Amino acid sequence: MPDNASHTPSQPPLAALGRQLVDAEEDSLPPPSAPRFRSRGTKLLFGASLVMIAFNLRPLFSSLSVLLAEVTHATGLSTAGASLLTALPVVCLGVFAPFAPELARRFGAERILLGALLLLTIGTALRGVESVPLLFFSTLLAGAAIAVSNVLLPSVVKRDFPESAAIMTGFYTMALCAGAAAGAGLTLPIESVAGSWSGALAAWAVPGLAVIFIFAPQALSARMPRARSAFRVVGLWQDRLAWQVTLFMGLQSALAYCVFGWLAPILRERGFEPAVAGGIVSLSVMAQVITCLAVPSFAVRRRNQRGVNVGLVALATAALLGLMFAPTWTVPFWAVLQGIGQGGLIAAAMIVIVLRSPDSHVAAHLSGMAQGIGYVLAAIGPLLVGLIRSWTGSFDWAAVLMVTLGVAAAWMGSGAGRALHVGARTVSVGKAG
Known part of the structure; x- marks a missing residue:
């Protein structure tokens, strides 16, 4: 692959959190217009709805992890089958994400978000039926909904809250983490109340149902779009730097979803x-x-992000090994360190998409490439962890996989962190009619 990158201009200080947001509808003409809120209270309610939607995008992953032993025991699912089940929603993140921009252009981002939230709620609720085929189907349904929401939610935040994008991104980020943490920490107490693993998994449909009632009137009242894609980006898929950004996204995500899927069983x-x-x-x-x-504000002020990316990979990987092998009394310490490293990696992977892009159209396409290819690659991580457990009878050999993923992520992160732009350009394909 030729290295078509060109030097990037120096980066000025900026609201780095808001800079993370990539507009999935950037190619639309006419550009989507922000809704006209009747009052400040209406706008606050809309913003709160977006944050609540974000909360619902991660319990699917973490709630199953803590109950995986109970699920496999009750259903007879093999360790290999459990591996496929934990990897399936991650595959969905890559496979279904590319459809989101076109769906938003046709029907409006708010309506698509509402539809995705409805599918996510239905899929989560269906996990309450103790059936292995239905468990896989419901996970596929919910994973597809999360994939579309992952792409569109930041776009809506950027479009509707341009003056407070950094604050809204902070709330959005905290809601994602809170949803994942709640799924991990509260699912077992819910199981003791519900009396079954299936009831505990299905209980996470309740927050989604609550948000549907709040968000539906707002989404359905939004104006229908009349837009089409009026730009295309050429040269991206042949660019070496674009592939480094994509692989960095995928490999660091593989580490993250190994934690989501298998840390509790480990x-x-x-x-x-x-x-x-x-x-x-x-x-x-x-x-x-x-x-x-914290990382976005720090990273964008560096001459390049190579050291930041490599350092965060090293921290996250070393902490994972600590969680697996260090004395048990030190595990909480390693858990915090792993979270610090992994959280920084998520932010770093998003920020390099923007910093390596010469314009917003390229950023939108590079984001689609990084998510589409990256998340499919990321699914290999949790899949292989389960298979290693099945083949060896222990999680110990999964440490080799963690180190391999870490080394590869550091290599790609070093390349993606160079102060260059990808060698792609935006081409107009006509004006709106």
Whole structure:
């Protein structure tokens, strides 16, 4: 692949959190217009709805992890089958994300978000039926909904709250982490109340149902768009730097979803009580907030992001090894460190998409490439962890996989962190009629 990158101009100080947001509808003509809110209260309610939607995008991953032993025991699902189940929603993030911009152009981002939230709620509720085929189908349905929401929610935040994008991004980020932490920490207590693993998994449909009632009137009252794609980006898929950004996104995500999918079972195998294991995962996820919020502002002020990316990979990987092998009394310490490293990696992967792009159209397409290819690649991580457990009877050899992913992520992160622009350009394909 030729290295078509060109030097990037120096980066001025900016509201780095808001800069993370990539507009998935950037190519639309006419550009989508922000809604006209009747009052400040209406705007605040809309913003709160977006934050609540974000909260619902992560319990699907973390709630299953803490109950994986109960699910496999009750259903007879093999370890290989459990691996496929944990990897399936991550695959969905890559496969269905590219459809989001076109759906938004046709029907409006708000309506598509509402439809995705409805599918997510239905898929989550269907996990209450103790059937293996239905468990896979419901996970596929919910994973597809999350994929579309992942793409459109930041776009809506950027469009409707341009003057407070950084604040809204902070709330959005904290809601994502809170949802993941709640899924890890509260699912087992819910199981003790519900009396079954299926009831505990299905209970996470309740927050989604509540947001539907709040968000539906706002989404359905939004104006229908009359837009089409009026730009295209050429040269992106042949660019070496674009692939480094994409692979960095995928490899760091593979580490993240290994934590979501398998950290609780790893800790339970080490002798931790199920509720304690879930609490440790919750602690690690909440620690991600620290660097999710701090790293963008720090990273964009560096001459390049190579050291930031490599350092965060090293921290996240070393902490994972600590969680697997260090004395059990040190596990909470390693959990916090892993969260700090992983949260910073998530932010760093998003910020390099913007910093490596010469314009907003390229950023939107590079984001689509990084998510589409990256998340499919990321699914290999949790899939292989489960297969290694099945083949060896232990999670110990998964450490080799973690180190391999970490080394590869550091290599790609070093390349993606160079102060260059991808060698792609935006081409207009005509004016709006």
